[in-house]
Amino acid sequence: MKAVAVFDVGKTNVKLIAVAPDGRPLETVSTPNPVFPGPPYSHHDLDLIETWLIDNLRTLGARHDFEAIVTCGHGSGGVLVNDDGLAMPMIDYEQPLPPEIVAEYAEIAGSFRERGSPLMLGAAHLARQMLWLERGWPEAFAGARAYLAHPQYWSWRLSGVMASEVTSLAAQSHLWCAPDARPARLVAEKEWQRLMPQFAPAWATLGPLKPEFAAAAGLKRGIRVLNGIHDSSANFYRYQAAGLDDMTVVSTGTWIVAISDRQGPDFAVEQPALCCNADVLGQPLPGILVMGGREFTAVKGEAEGPASLEVLDRILDSRTMALPFFGTDDGLFPGTARSGTIEGPLAADPAIRFTLAVLYTALLTDCCLDLVETANVVLDGNFVRDPLYGRVVATLRPDRTVLASRDAYGSVAGAALLSSHEARTTPVALDFDRPAILDDPRLPAYAAQWRQRANARRPR
Incomplete structure (x- = not known):
């Protein structure tokens, strides 16, 4: 039977689930999503997670005929990337930020309508993460190609295609004004448009699973990688x-x-x-x-x-x-x-x-x-x-x-x-x-x- 591989990245655990086309879970594997201390700050090890993902695509792929892979995850994870991979580690959203960043962000974050959420704890907002990276690691930030919400980070890693997605950026990122369905004004004010790839729907096929990943996981060629969702x-x-x-x-x-x-x-x-x-x-x-x-x-x-x-x-x-x-x-x-x-x-x-x-x-x-x-x-x-x-x-x-x-x-x-x-x-x-x-x-x-x-x- 055909199946969909859902890669679900939570704050505490990471899961890979084989799901029937009607949404019924068939088999699940999971692993903790640990937070590692700095330097440069508390972060998640995405290389470790990627190795686990490929290994378990092989495990589940031996028993299920995957026709698509789709990623989903919480709304407070973002990743600064360059053409080759990580430009900076993924910030743990409970990481406290320097007081000067907190104060500056409060000044520039904009109205509640622009933000779509309260000012929350730690590094919960992608825009606040970006401000910290821009101030603290200016060379890495200036040389980066994109800042991706983490479902789209994984879609990019699997397909090689970058895209933004509305549900991920509407989830307290402060980069998207959801009531008006447009980018938040902060994006233009900070000239961050260059870090936001073109939008694609959550269901859009970005491309096939990269051949090297398909080979490493023992999967057939042509498995669709969807853009992903909050x-x-x-x-x-x-x-x-x-x-x-x-x-x-x-x-x-x-x-x-x-x-x-x-x-x-x-x-x-x-x-x-x-x-x-x-x-x-x-x-x-x-x-x-x-x-x-x-x-x-x-x-x-x-x-x-x-x-x-x-x-x-x-x-x-x-x-x-x-x-x-x-x-x-x-x-x-x-x-x-x-x-x-x-x-x-x-x-x-x-x-x-x-x-x-x-x-x-x-x-x-x-x-x-x-x-x-x-x-x-x-x-x-x-x-x-x-x-x-x-x-x-x-x-x-x-x-x-x-x-x-x-x-x-x-x-x-x-x-x-x-x-x-x-x-x-x-x-x-x-x-x-x-x-x-x-x-x-x-x-x-x-x-x-x-x-x-x-x-x-x-x-x-």
């Missing part, structure tokens, strides 16, 4: 390909990313955690971005799941609460970074921690859903594996259709479906659960009190 936009595309609309898709993992196809937010006005992504056609997708996975880990501690209704009953009775934010991202509640706390009679009880973590991330998700009142909510990703997560969200949003995807690889499925974008004539099939609403009036009251207390923690 991971959350890939996940959203999966539901678009199924014919859904009027929806907010909540992707969960390291980040909670809620994006919607219904317009509503005023992008002239900055709001906490608000951002603007784009779909594969370049249409703006209002969204909310919160580092929920790190919060979940901080609250659960050493506890193991699953969450239980019995423990939830104890938490609601005692009004024990996890209050934001434990990590460096303060998203929805600005000014609360690193001040997260667990308060209430059961705060010291390790037996409640996993269920409390599930409840806490469901409450964060509920706040994200304030973005726009779409008819449909689709929950997707790691958090959905625990049924209580979906049940809490559904209970707090009884007026919406809440669906929980049974597929833990939503972005991978969406990326694979790009290979059939131009040939597809019917909607793709999806597999959902509809979480049952909890018949417990204490939960909405608890959520209202939690919001009040979380907001009270914001500096005045």
Whole structure:
């Protein structure tokens, strides 16, 4: 059977997945994506990852007939390249930047509409990475050919063809003004146009897999290499390909990313955690971005799941609460970074921690859903594996259709479906659960009190 090889580069792990043409994962291999210390700064070793990729294309290619390769990844990875390869190592997006770069960038970054996201932690924005590279390593920057979002870096490495792509640059890069579907003014002001190759759609075939890579991986000639896509936009595309609309898709993992196809937010006005992504056609997708996975880990501690209704009953009775934010991202509640706390009679009880973590991330998700009142909510990703997560969200949003995807690889499925974008004539099939609403009036009251207390923690 024909298959698509999806190369999914996350902050923590790298995966190569053989995917059926209808989006069903067939086989997965993965490896950690370590961060190495400087010099010159904390970075990812792309040569190491490339060796792993070719080795595992050989492994999976022995069992699957690949007809295309497509890359996807998070929105905070960028790579400065010259004609031969890396001009500088890929910056770890949690790398703190020098204070003078932070200050200069704040002066030049432009309006919220231009940026499409708040000013986030560390080196999260490709434009801020570029400013640091330009100031800190001027010769390398001046001699570079392009600055590629990392899905397009890998597409270039595999095909030899450089291209830009709208979903990757609309994902908090600050290089693309997604509400207006144009480059951010900062690009022209800094004369960075030379580093941005011509745009191509996410589904565009850039070329065949380079012959030397095909030979090294033992693969046939002519395997198509697609331009690639931002991971959350890939996940959203999966539901678009199924014919859904009027929806907010909540992707969960390291980040909670809620994006919607219904317009509503005023992008002239900055709001906490608000951002603007784009779909594969370049249409703006209002969204909310919160580092929920790190919060979940901080609250659960050493506890193991699953969450239980019995423990939830104890938490609601005692009004024990996890209050934001434990990590460096303060998203929805600005000014609360690193001040997260667990308060209430059961705060010291390790037996409640996993269920409390599930409840806490469901409450964060509920706040994200304030973005726009779409008819449909689709929950997707790691958090959905625990049924209580979906049940809490559904209970707090009884007026919406809440669906929980049974597929833990939503972005991978969406990326694979790009290979059939131009040939597809019917909607793709999806597999959902509809979480049952909890018949417990204490939960909405608890959520209202939690919001009040979380907001009270914001500096005045």
